[in-house]
Amino acid sequence: MPRATTSSPRARHPLAVKVPEITLIFWVLKLLTTGMGEAMSDFMGQHSVPIAGAVGVLGLAFALWLQLRTPVYKAAIYWFAVMMVAVFGTMIADGIRDGAGLPYAVTTPMFAIIVAATFWFWYRKEGTLSIHSINTRRREKFYWAAVLGTFALGTAAGDLTAYSLNLGFWESAILFAAVFAVPAVGWLRFNLNPIVAFWFAYVVTRPLGASFADGFSKPTNGGLGWGDGAVSGLALVAFIALVTYVAVTKRDVQPGGHAHHPHLPHPHMDRPATPQVAEN
DSSP, rough: OOOOOOOHHHSBOOOOOOOOOOOOOHHHHEEEEHHHHHEEEEEEHHHHHHHHHHHHHHHHHEEEOOOHHHOOHHHHHHHHHHHHHHHHHHHHHHHHHHOOOHHHHHHHHHHHHHHHHHHHHHHHHSOOOOOGGOOOOHHHHHHHHHHHHHHHHHHHHHIIIIIIIIHHHHHHHHHHHHHHHHHHHHHHHHOOHHHHHHHHHHHHHHHHHHHHHHHHEEEEETOOOOOOOHHHHHHHHHHHHHHHHHHHHHSSSHHHHHHHTSSSOOOOOOTTTTTOOOOO
């Protein structure tokens, strides 16, 4: 029996899939945004906390407004939204840590619970967590809520290992690189569900990229001391170049809008008894 719902028709109206295809360049851009978000947030916070807060909040609101009102996937708009989520997610994690005085050992599991709750509620409402099913307004909102949660979680987890556990930035980067390889090996060799593998890897890219960024920018914990401003600038140049490339070539547009990549299976984890919402 179909689930009753009180959502508006607009929230359930079918859209083109508004996320990119999962290719190597997707992960490169994701890592760039994580490192850039970490460095930019720290750089702005060191100069003016009020200005940093305004940029983070207003920038995120503007980026998500653009993304949600765009009817199809646009690389520049999508990755701008990811970049602002990276900046804002870092600010949230660091702000709770500094403002409330909560240790990373507390904030990391706290954000993990928030992310798990987001996934649970999303799956309960939609019956799928597949990135290839982001084709209604409501699913798109669930997706961005999950993305924001994973950035905050990754920031806290990276700082937990680098600072609280005294591993340092480069040791933390090696640790998270090894963890990042787990879902890839699990999917390639042990038939790990690709949706589980994707979100596992997506979460881990945040502390991985941030650890590398801090390793280059910070003068402590084994860092090279290049400065947050310099690392932000270098990452931004590379980011703009790659986004321009995919925007022009459209190499990351999902085939046919709703089709799956022929070499990367992405089952939807659907509940058989529950029909999908507006998927054509």
